[in-house]
Amino acid sequence: MSSWWKSAVVYQVYPRSFADSNGDGVGDLPGIESRLDHLSDLGVDVVWLSPIYTSPQADNGYDIADYRAIDPRFGSLDDFDRLLAGLHERGIKLVMDLVVNHTSDEHPWFVSSRDGGPDGPYRDWYWWRPPREGFAPGAPGAEPTNWESFFSGPAWSLDEASGEYYLHLFDRKQPDLNWENPQVRHAVYAMMRWWLDRGVDGFRMDVINLISKVLPLRDGAPNGHGAHPGWLGDGSPLYTTGPRVHEYLQEMHREVFDRYPDRELLTVGETPGVTLDEAIAFTDPNRREVDMVFQFEHVGLDHGQGGKFDPVPLDLRDLKASLGRWQVELGAVGWNSLYWDNHDQPRVVSRFGDDGTYWRESATALATLLHLHRGTPYVYQGEELGMTNAPVGSIDDVDDVESRGYYFQQVAAGHDPQVLLDGIRAMGRDNARTPVQWSAEPGAGFTAGTPWLAVNPNHTWLNADAQRDDPTSVLAHYRALIALRHAEPVVADGDFTMLAGDHPHVYAYARELDGDRLVVVVNVSSDPQEVPLADLTPSAGDLGEVVLANLPDPTTAHAGDVVRLRPWEAWVRLARGTSTAP
Known part of the structure; x- marks a missing residue:
């Protein structure tokens, strides 16, 4: 019998931008609860909820300070329980975002790891290393390896009290957990069981293929970035799908998911840089790791030599070659996630479509192209309305830590600020994070207050109210696509x-x-x-x-x-x- 999630459709909610119930300009759990009928009418089977845990919000919640508490910005555990019950009443499952490659530097584990010094009991829960041999702490190039952070600059930050550095593949406020330590792993598994016992239906696992690092830690190939030529390098081959990642995921399956044999749980691994062979290994049901992966090959096809902020036109034949290969080769054994948009990607109708003359036509055409492939489709909030990229006047309009880090690093290196802004306008993550456009009201129906990120000015005509009862709307087309997947087994299993x-x-x-x-x-x-x-x-x-x-x-x-x-x-x-x- 085909697994239930093969005919399912997942809807991603980015809580900050979905619906604000109290007028403070930030989306929250009661706001999501107030819009559940929209999700039910759309026909989705699963909601993937981006992080709602306690967090200083250095990376909009992907820096977690307490895995078992709701950030007060979003509400309370009681609010969460009501939301979960409301989803289940409508036959919709809830998948939590599991962010366990790293924590916040404000998580008690890291605070103890730092404050306890090199001999403290939590020191080995994170990646601490002394300066490079021959360098004083804090000197340029003293970092233990030359790895560059995903958010620009070195992937190591100095703790002046101990004179040692800690690793953070992302922001300096997101230190990497040391999965080599079994105490770390079992603390994570206990937390996962705590949420499953509360009633959630699975996890989307953030950058889960980065949790295993090649030992000993060493330099990557120099990339020439930074203030000193050759100082920063590409460490990704040394931490992407590392040597123990499959072992860790199989252990996780035994320690967590095997304990709930009567539950229809869903496990999704976000796996940047994954190859087809690696994806097959992750999703082969006989290996008992994850049900499906997010891979990024197709959303890298319009990246130029300068990376994601150097966009180039998409050649459709490249897209066919990429998606076609994943369809045939992965589908024979494992399973794929189908997506255009998410919280890290620009809006597809602006990226690959025509968000001017043919806005509705291209939004519905691209949805049709994607949804009827083999795999589980993901709809990112507002995608079902055809939401577009948002205007950016200057870097002061940009909130995203990745975009800002890139901009200031490149300006310091002498690059044209306007060219940099053009790249951010096209590819920056804020494009996906502007508030959902529910109505033509000043706050787009998202908030009665001032939104944390400006609403797109086109909300006056592009909104859910305008589309809800229109049989020719983008929203109506998404409903029909989802209904077709549910109705025809050939879509899931063909x-x-x-x-x-x-x-x-x-x-x-x-x-x-x-x-x-x-x-x-x-x-x-x-x-x-x-x-x-x-x-x-x-x-x-x-x-x-x-x-x-x-x-x-x-x-x-x-x-x-x-x-x-x-x-x-x-x-x-x-x-x-x-x-x-x-």
């Missing part, structure tokens, strides 16, 4: 075949199961396109009945057996009993 693979602007594929053949055809451009009918079906004209389309009167074959597609046209056809699969 084989995958890429069609018209060399076409530069048309993305097409077939899904086949037990004689049923689903064909998805999407024009990924703002110009009309043509594709030979023979490239879409082995039997001329045998495309089946239209089951979903984003434009009225979906096109079919014309003279010369050529299918002509309007700008950003997308349609799905289902033929019963005509599968070509052996």
Whole structure:
């Protein structure tokens, strides 16, 4: 029997920006509870809740100071229990964000690790190292390794009291836990069981493939960044999918998930830099690690030589090659997560679509392209409305720690501030974090106060109220996509075949199961396109009945057996009993 999550759709809630119930400008748990009918009407099966734990918010909650407490900004444990009950009453599961590669530097574990000194009982819970041999503490280049943080600058910070450095792959307020220490691992497992006992239905595991480091810690290849040539380097090969990560996840499965054999729990691993072979290992059900992974290959295809803030146009053929390979090779054994947007990615309609003339058409076309692949689709809040990137006037408008760190580092290195801002406008994480646009009201229906991050000015016309009862809206199209996955087993379990693979602007594929053949055809451009009918079906004209389309009167074959597609046209056809699969 197919696992339940193969036909499920997950909705990610970023609490700060979802709904504010008390007018302080920050989203909260009662605000989420007030919008549960929106999620129920959309048809989603699972809510993934980004961190709501006590946190100083250096990285918007991904720096956790207490894993078993709700940050007062978001509410209380009683608020959480009511939210969980409200979801369960609607048949929706709740997955928590598990952030255990690192904690906040304000977590009691780290405070004890730092204040107890080199001989303290918690010292080995984190990665502490003396300065590089021959260097005084604090001297440029004295860091134990040359690793660069994901948020710019060295991945080590000095504790002046002890003269030693601690490792933080992200912000300096996010010290990395030392998973080599079994006390760390079992403290994490106990915390996970505490939440499962409270009723949650699983975990999305933040950067979980970074928890194992290659020992001994050593330098990566120099990358030339920073104030001293060769000072900073790329340490990622030394901590990405490290030597013990599979051992740790299998232990986690035994110590946590195996203790709940009667629960339909969901485990999702965020795995930056993961290869296909590694993803197969993570998700092979026989290995008992995680149910599915987030991989990042497809959202790196528009990164230029300068990285994510140096965007280049997407070549659709590269996207086909990437997604097609993951469909065929991972789907044979494990499972994938399907996503465009999340809290770390810009809005897809602005990134790969046309958020001007063809806003609605491209938003619905890109949704159609993604959702009917093999894998579990994820909808990020506001994506179902077609929310777009937000305007950025200057660096003072930017909240995101990653974007700001990049900007100031690059300005100091002599780069053009306007070029840097253009990259942040296109790719910065704040694009995903502007408040959800519920209405045309001044606070977009998100808050009665001043929002923590400015609402997008287009909320006056792009909002849930305007779309809720419109059968042609982006929201209505998402409802239909989700209903189609629920209704047709071929969407969850069918084989995958890429069609018209060399076409530069048309993305097409077939899904086949037990004689049923689903064909998805999407024009990924703002110009009309043509594709030979023979490239879409082995039997001329045998495309089946239209089951979903984003434009009225979906096109079919014309003279010369050529299918002509309007700008950003997308349609799905289902033929019963005509599968070509052996």
